[in-house]
Amino acid sequence: MAKDDELIYGPLRPETTAHLCVDMQRLFAEDTPWKTPWMPRVAPNIVRLVEPRPERTVFTRFIPAMRPGEGQGTWKRYYERWADVTVERIGRDMVDLIPQLRRFAPPAHVIDKPVYSPWANPALQNLLQSANVDTVLVSGGETDVCVLAAVLGAVDRGYRVVVATDALCSSSDETHDAMMKLYHERYGQQVETACVSTILAGFEGA
Numbered sequence: 001m002a003k004d005d006e007l008i009y010g011p012l013r014p015e016t017t018a019h020l021c022v023d024m025q026r027l028f029a030e031d032t033p034w035k036t037p038w039m040p041r042v043a044p045n046i047v048r049l050v051e052p053r054p055e056r057t058v059f060t061r062f063i064p065a066m067r068p069g070e071g072q073g074t075w076k077r078y079y080e081r082w083a084d085v086t087v088e089r090i091g092r093d094m095v096d097l098i099p100q101l102r103r104f105a106p107p108a109h110v111i112d113k114p115v116y117s118p119w120a121n122p123a124l125q126n127l128l129q130s131a132n133v134d135t136v137l138v139s140g141g142e143t144d145v146c147v148l149a150a151v152l153g154a155v156d157r158g159y160r161v162v163v164a165t166d167a168l169c170s171s172s173d174e175t176h177d178a179m180m181k182l183y184h185e186r187y188g189q190q191v192e193t194a195c196v197s198t199i200l201a202g203f204e205g206a
Contacts, residue, residue: 005195006194019137020057020140024098024139024141025062026095027062027085030094033085039098058108060111060113061096062095064095068089134159139164140167141169142172143180144178162194162199180193
């Protein structure tokens with residue numbers, strides 16, 4: 001079983017590690033129905049992860065439906081409920097990355113997705129394969145929604161997965177804590193959890 005703050009499989013190798021930063025967007029940072037209160041608190045830690053090697057970072061952006069009621073299957077009902085965060089109403093600029101991170105792209109990569117999982121966009125897997133990535137370092141939001149989808153997708157594809165515990169945010173303390181417990185207790189063979197300082201200290205050659 002993994003400890004809460006340990007790289008149990010050894011240091012990360014910069015040349016084969018990609019930092020997958022999930023949905024750190026204005027849509028979730030500013031005064032919207034989807035505001036994630038912790039985002040300003042974790043943003044500096046995410047900057048610390050990006051700064052040494054921005055070219056090894058992939059930012060994802062969640063792109064809502066264009067207008068209320070659009071979407072396939074249950075997503076149609078979803079955007080009837082969340083009509084106020086459709087692009088038509090909230091504005092295209094709100095899907096942008098927060099300013100602290102937008103300055104890194106390029107050389108950082110940006111991949112858009114219309115659903116929780118970034119793996120729904122084939123560009124992510126293609127990018128990681130072309131860069132010879134075998135380890136995915138995950139940060140961003142929300143811990144219990146899109147980050148969860150990113151982590152499980154990486155596990156399914158056989159990547160070594162490291163979750164940056166103090167570089168995650170959620171709008172729910174309860175389910176954030178539940179997810180951290182899940183990673184520690186149920187996915188210990190496939191998911192490592194460590195704080196940003198431990199991760200940065202554990203980069204080979206850092």
